[in-house]
Every structure is written in structure tokens, then in C-alpha cells.
Amino acid sequence: MNILIMGPAGAGKGTMSELILQEYDIPHISTGDMLRENVRNNTELGKEAKSYMEAGKLVPDDVINAMVEKRLQEPDCQKGYLLDGFPRTLVQAEAFSAIAEKIGKPIESVIALEVDFEVLKDRITGRRICPKCGAIYHIRNHPSKVEGICDNCGSELSQRKDDTVEQLIVRMDEYEKSTKPVIDFYEARGVVTHVNAAKDKTVVFEEIKEALGKIA
């Protein structure tokens, strides 16, 4: 089961990915998470990616393509994958087509989450994450039991550096410019399902499950 989930920052890719993983036995491959881990561990890749990420800009395609190609060779990807945050540009989509062909894992379903700017603004500025276990909260819609503390592991919650209105505008612009052509690329292959992600999360997930049911 080879899935790609797409949507602008705050569309709920992380939350929906968690729900998809509970249903299907495939790994979640988030290029944003992989890059953040590299930055945290101060690897060569992390050092290269850091300034782009903090500015809300895309990390160069060749860096990302190589990182994903390597990740998909790992044994846990045998049954498929849930890609999140990649491909994000047409160049990445075209490069990934060749990579996926080579390793026999073409994308079968693209879930495109769609949400208005005002909804995204509220979600992004209220989002809190656990830097240790990756749990995601929202100060109003999904607060932790104790303010500022992760329910799962007790760590102090924080805000992602790029979760500001200013960065949201930059990321939305990037999304429009770079990622819409990716949706068009997959649209031409007939594998895209558009989902209104402003709705309640259980409704959004039902729509996703229906789409994935067609390829299961």
C-alpha cells in the first residue's frame, strides 16, 4: 500500500497520518520529521537543511530525493509506505517516479487535504508538539491534560519554530507555487482524492479510509 498524503502546513497531515498507521501496517515517512531529527542530532544533512527550514523554504531537491530513496530501501517499507511532505515539487515528483519504478513501489493513492487560510492560521498558532515523542496537541482543540506537558511522556511541550503566521504565509506561498503542480502530476495519473480537511477529524478520516479502501 503506497500512499502519499498532501496538504498545506496545518491541514492535519500529522493527525491523519497517525490514524492511517493505526489501520495499516506501513511506516510513516515524513521528510519534515526526518529533517528535524537530523537538525536535532546536528548531522551533516541537518546542518545543510537547518537554515532553509527556519526560513520556511524548501530544502534542495537533490538532498531530499537521496534521503527518501535511502529510507525506502529499509525493510519496514516492504508492505508499502505513507509518504508525508514528499514529493513537494514537480522535480521531486518526477525524480520519485523513477525511484519508485526502480524499487517497484509506485504511489497508488494521493490524499490531498484542503483547508482555508483562516482555519490553518488558528491550527498553526495553537499547535504544540512534544519534542521527545512527537505527540501533537492544540491549545484549544486538543489540549494536553496538564498545560504545557505531554500526556504520553511528561516532557515539556514546545512550539515549532516555523509555526508562526509569518512562516505560514511563506509556507502557503511555497505550497501554492511548488506543490500544486505535484497534485496536477498525480491527477493526470488518476490517483488523487481531494478531502475537505476543515471538517471534524473523524469525518475527514472516514473519507480517507473510503479512498484507501479502493487500493487495499
Ligand code: AMP
Ligand atoms: P514539514 O514538517 O513537512 O512542514 O516540513 C518542515 C520543513 O522541512 C519545510 O518547511 C522544509 O523546509 C523542509 N522540508 C520537508 N519536506 C521537504 C521536501 N520534500 N522538500 C524540501 N524541503 C522539505
